[in-house]
Amino acid sequence: MKRRISIGLAVVLLAAVVVAIVFGSGDDDPVPGQGAQVVRGVGGSEKAAFFADARVVEVFGRHGLRVEFDSAGSRQIATTVDLAQYDFAFPSSRPAAQRIKQDKKVNKVYTPFRSPMAVATFAPIVDLLTSQGVVHKGLGEYQVLDIAKYLELTGKGTRWDQLPGNTAYPVRKNVLITTTDPRNSNSAAMYLALVSHVLNDNQVVATPEAEAKVLPAAVKLFIDQGYTQSSSEGPFEDYLAAGMGKAPLVFIYESQFLDRQLRGDGSIRPDMKLLYPQPTLLSEHTLVPLKGEGGRVGELLSTDPDLKRLAAEFGFRTDDPKAFLDLLADRKLSAPADLLSQAEVPSYETLERLLNEIAKYYR
Known part of the structure; x- marks a missing residue:
């Protein structure tokens, strides 16, 4: 009993x-963001990891928000994505953001992140292109890829195995930078803006005559690549996984490379190098509030010190350049404090006409 x-x-x-x-x-261990107001946004894939990070989720949660973020190409966001389902759009370029701002009659936008465009490559390629005069030292502790010299090679259809003294990469492939699909992706549009600037005698393309002048060479730079991916994450992941054989030169956002370096996960090996085009372009990640709390997300990204610090940890430059450079120095990394040679991006309308003309060659 x-x-x-x-x-x-x-x-x-x-x-x-x-x-x-x-x-x-x-009560003791709440789920981050539980009970917070959901705010939905769409933006470039290079920002997806930032919004998914638990620390970022926690900061937004402290402000009563839970951000749900979908990825899409910046050009798609400005032209084909149904924005009615989102509270904010976050394309990776100011021209795309301006188009959305005009279409949706938005008064204020936010530009919390910036990232120079760059070229991910490998030490043997750097040495080879240095010997050809295409790569040289910049004003600081970084190296630049001279776009004018590069276009001389592409204009002649030069193959890697035709470069004098090339024993590092004697491959029967054209010397070409790998980009994303110009029909969808902002990074490809930035590449077009960059090369068109140089092809137009280092002037922004702003007239029909200038458009006609640069198009033939610009078309070949894309079409000769063959298949291209729609998101900037695609070619960069190939760069990390497949090595030099598949794509020795890849057009990326600086933030993508720095993000991996800052993680310290071993994905950036010692032979992987970052080049800055000369001239380069600054990609301005611009948030366009559409409704609800979308504007509050932009405001917090621009003002909250924790979010700005976390953005720097993902390789983005904010309005606090010292904090960004100090973070890199603390991790024994470096990036240019200033990139003096910068090209201008054409107007949205001009860029769209150029992209639409190039798209015709994919059919």
Whole structure:
């Protein structure tokens, strides 16, 4: 009899403990963002990891927000994505953002992140292109890829195995930078803006005559690549995984490379190098509020010190350049403080006409 009572008491006590754990744990360890207002946004894939990071989720949660973020190409966001389902759009370029701002009659936009465009490559390629005069030292502790010299090679259809003294990469492939698909992706549009500037005698393309002048060479730079991916993450992941054989030169956002270096996960190996085009372009990640709390997300990204610090940890430049450079120095990394030679991006309308003309060659 006593044994039955003891067993019964044990069962009751066990049940009480389970109830206490179940009902007590919710107060002590809340799910990040639980009970917060959901804010939906769409933007470039290079920002997806930032919004998914638990620390970023926690900061937004402190402000009563839970951000759900979908990825799409910046050109798609400005032209084909149904923005009615989103509270904010976050394309990776100011021209795309301006188009959305005009279409949606938005008064204020936010530009919390910036990232220079860059070229991810490998040490043997750097040495080879240095010997050809295409790569040289910049004004600081960084190296630049001279776009005019590069276009001389592409204009002649030069193959890697035709470069004098090339024993590092004697491949029967054209010397070409790998980009994303110009029909969808902002990074490809930035590449077009960059090369068109140089092809137009280092002037922004702003007239029909200038468009006609640069198009033939610009078309070949894309079409000769063959298949291209729609998101900037695609070619960069190939660069990390497949090495020099598949794509020795890849057009990326600086933030993508720095993000991996800052993670310290070993994905950036010692032979992987970052070149800055000369001239380069600054990609301005611009948030366009559409409704609800979309504007608050832009405001917090621009002003909250924790979010700005976390953005720097993902390789983005904010309006606090010292904090960005100090973070890199603390991790024994470096990036140019200033990139003096910068090209101008054409107007949205001009860029769209150029992209639409190039798109015709994909059919």
